[in-house]
Amino acid sequence: xxxxxxxxxxxxxxIPILLWTLLPIYHIFLFSISSKDSAFSxxxxxxxxxxRNFGTIFRQEHFYLHHFWVQIWNSLWIAVAAGVxxxxxxxxxxxxxxxxxxxxxxxxxxxxxxxYFIPAAFLAIPMYKAMGIYGLLNSRWxxxxxMVTLAAxxxxxxxxxxxxxxxxxxDEAARIDGATPPQLFxxxxxxxxxxxxxxxxxxxxxxxxNEYLYAYLLLSHEQTITLxxxxxxxxxADDSPWELLxxxxxxxxxxxxxIYYAFRRYMVSGLTAGAVKT
Amino acid sequence: xxxxxxxxxxKSFGKTKVLHGISLDISDGEFMVLVGPSxxxxxxxxxxxxxxxxxxxxxxxxxxxxxNDVEPKDRDVAMVxxxxxxxxxxxxxxxxxxxxxxxxEKQSVIDEGVNRAARILNLEPYLHRYPRELxxxxxxxxxMGRAIxxxxxxxxxDEPLSxxxxxxxxxxxxxxxxxHQRLKTTTVYVTHDQVEAMTMADRIAVMNxxxxxxxxxxxxxxxxxxxxxxAQFIGSPAMNVFDGVFRGGFVEALGARWPVPHTRASDGQxxxxxxxxxxxxxxxxxxxxxxxxxxxxxxxxELLLKVGDQTLVIMTHGRAAVGPGEKIFIAPQAEHxxxxxxxxxxxx
Numbered sequence: 001x002x003x004x005x006x007x008x009x010x011x012x013x014x015i016p017i018l019l020w021t022l023l024p025i026y027h028i029f030l031f032s033i034s035s036k037d038s039a040f041s042x043x044x045x046x047x048x049x050x051x052r053n054f055g056t057i058f059r060q061e062h063f064y065l066h067h068f069w070v071q072i073w074n075s076l077w078i079a080v081a082a083g084v085x086x087x088x089x090x091x092x093x094x095x096x097x098x099x100x101x102x103x104x105x106x107x108x109x110x111x112x113x114x115x116y117f118i119p120a121a122f123l124a125i126p127m128y129k130a131m132g133i134y135g136l137l138n139s140r141w142x143x144x145x146x147m148v149t150l151a152a153x154x155x156x157x158x159x160x161x162x163x164x165x166x167x168x169x170x171d172e173a174a175r176i177d178g179a180t181p182p183q184l185f186x187x188x189x190x191x192x193x194x195x196x197x198x199x200x201x202x203x204x205x206x207x208x209x210n211e212y213l214y215a216y217l218l219l220s221h222e223q224t225i226t227l228x229x230x231x232x233x234x235x236x237a238d239d240s241p242w243e244l245l246x247x248x249x250x251x252x253x254x255x256x257x258x259i260y261y262a263f264r265r266y267m268v269s270g271l272t273a274g275a276v277k278t
Numbered sequence: 279x280x281x282x283x284x285x286x287x288x289k290s291f292g293k294t295k296v297l298h299g300i301s302l303d304i305s306d307g308e309f310m311v312l313v314g315p316s317x318x319x320x321x322x323x324x325x326x327x328x329x330x331x332x333x334x335x336x337x338x339x340x341x342x343x344x345x346n347d348v349e350p351k352d353r354d355v356a357m358v359x360x361x362x363x364x365x366x367x368x369x370x371x372x373x374x375x376x377x378x379x380x381x382x383e384k385q386s387v388i389d390e391g392v393n394r395a396a397r398i399l400n401l402e403p404y405l406h407r408y409p410r411e412l413x414x415x416x417x418x419x420x421x422m423g424r425a426i427x428x429x430x431x432x433x434x435x436d437e438p439l440s441x442x443x444x445x446x447x448x449x450x451x452x453x454x455x456x457x458h459q460r461l462k463t464t465t466v467y468v469t470h471d472q473v474e475a476m477t478m479a480d481r482i483a484v485m486n487x488x489x490x491x492x493x494x495x496x497x498x499x500x501x502x503x504x505x506x507x508x509a510q511f512i513g514s515p516a517m518n519v520f521d522g523v524f525r526g527g528f529v530e531a532l533g534a535r536w537p538v539p540h541t542r543a544s545d546g547q548x549x550x551x552x553x554x555x556x557x558x559x560x561x562x563x564x565x566x567x568x569x570x571x572x573x574x575x576x577x578x579x580e581l582l583l584k585v586g587d588q589t590l591v592i593m594t595h596g597r598a599a600v601g602p603g604e605k606i607f608i609a610p611q612a613e614h615x616x617x618x619x620x621x622x623x624x625x626x
Binding site for chain 1: 328329349350351355356359363364367381
């Protein structure tokens with residue numbers, strides 16, 4: 001009886017939360033299958049649902065969508081590059097700090113975490129200047145580097161905590177078995193860290209994919225901006241094509257959803273791995 | 279196979295000194311057990327031999343070659359850890375063949391080595407399994423298999439049986455001993471369990487507080503402990519020890535006169551009198567005691583007795599027809615009694 005009571009309470013709490021989350025998504029979906037005329041009708045389901053908006057997007061038939069494929073490619077390129085680079089840096093750092101116990105490792109980690117005391121938005125202008133000095137403005141690399149800078153400290157911290165949990169005897173056994181540090185890294189460390197690596201790689205990838213502020217600042221040319229920035233351009237006009245904006249938004253949301261779905265098994269265990277210091 | 283030699287080994291962790299000049303020579307093919315309470319430095323000594331811990335001062339030689347600055351992988355030793363330390367993402371076969379794979383041996387050589395070790399340890403049916411699919415005893419055998427495959431000069435065991443239940447521990451004990459008799463590889467085995475030490479060792483080094491208390495064959499340690507620590511550490515149940523004064527060829531203690539094996543102590547000297555629980559005879563009118571607890575174990579019976587204000591443990595063969603509260607007589611066997619100097623704890 002007590003159990004049923006508790007479950008009922010959970011359900012009561014869960015339903016509003018679920019609705020709160022799903023309503024905006026439903027709203028986006030509704031807009032994206034409506035024609036321009038019926039988009040603001042206020043109905044829960046359009047009279048004549050249509051997929052024409054998606055056709056317009058994929059064929060780049062609207063003024064705001066002339067570079068759709070280039071821009072989504074930019075988004076993808078930047079996200080993957082940021083993910084891979086963050087992962088490479090954070091994994092090596094975590095391995096060195098946690099397993100090789102490099103001198104000063106803790107200091108490096110604390111300094112990295114210290115950067116989070118300053119909100120990312122404050123760093124946007126200095127970052128813009130720095131990229132300008134290096135001549136990287138309007139290059140995809142500028143956003144990749146900025147994203148890696150923002151994602152790496154957290155990634156190092158999570159991976160360090162996760163690798164602290166691997167028994168140290170494994171390293172010692174491998175050393176006695178004849179493994180050099182690179183072999184230890186490749187043959188023992190990486191396979192055992194896979195869940196955390198997947199989680200952190202995805203985290204960095206999605207961080208870059210969803211980034212707006214830095215992308216807006218660092219990239220300005222139609223051909224170099226990401227789709228997130230391009231979506232922002234939609235609302236610059238008085239008469240915004242809301243149905244196309246929503247449909248593009250929906251398309252833009254699909255890859256992250258797919259990635260989350262594919263790696264959901266790793267997400268929970270991986271991202272909470274560093275949550276508790278044991 | 280090889281000899282191992284520790285000479286004047288010192289080690290500190292920060293300000294804490296953990297080893298105070300240990301010297302120990304282990305001969306080729308010997309089964310040496312380092313035993314002592316936790317924190318006595320025995321594992322540190324083993325880890326130094328493995329190359330996992332820096333040597334503070336002194337030198338360690340394997341087969342005559344000083345290995346102080348030699349990498350673990352180049353020392354040709356194999357180690358079995360308390361936690362097994364099996365690679366969780368590798369099958370038993372890959373775990374066992376890992377060292378050969380790192381040496382870039384041919385696949386046929388790796389297979390042959392793994393199969394040979396698996397045959398010795400009865401692991402053949404489990405070669406394709408992962409460590410998580412094995413029982414504790416099987417995992418322990420895989421850890422040993424990993425060591426055997428390498429055919430090292432020295433086997434190192436760091437409390438390998440501590441994680442097993444009592445029954446399995448006894449079984450694995452015999453397996454390790456049989457393995458040593460078969461392979462005759464020099465072995466250094468660390469444990470805090472004196473029963474393991476007694477049953478397995480060719481020689482035992484008893485350590486305490488970073489020092490070696492005594493080195494010798496198991497029965498030598500049992501029969502002639504060099505000091506109080508060894509006397510009470512080796513043997514189960516532990517030796518009875520109490521204060522007394524040597525006078526007129528006896529030790530006066532607990533209101534009685536206790537017989538001694540020799541009269542090397544000087545008259546009036548304060549001593550500790552030690553006698554093992556098995557070295558008493560019952561019902562021989564000598565010293566009166568009160569029975570407190572009777573613990574029948576089938577083949578023998580353990581009696582907890584009170585003499586004066588001291589409790590003594592006595593083991594008798596067979597069954598004892600006494601109950602708590604009863605008064606009985608006990609007679610210590612003089613030839614098995616031990617005398618220690620009360621101040622230094624050293625054997626007299």
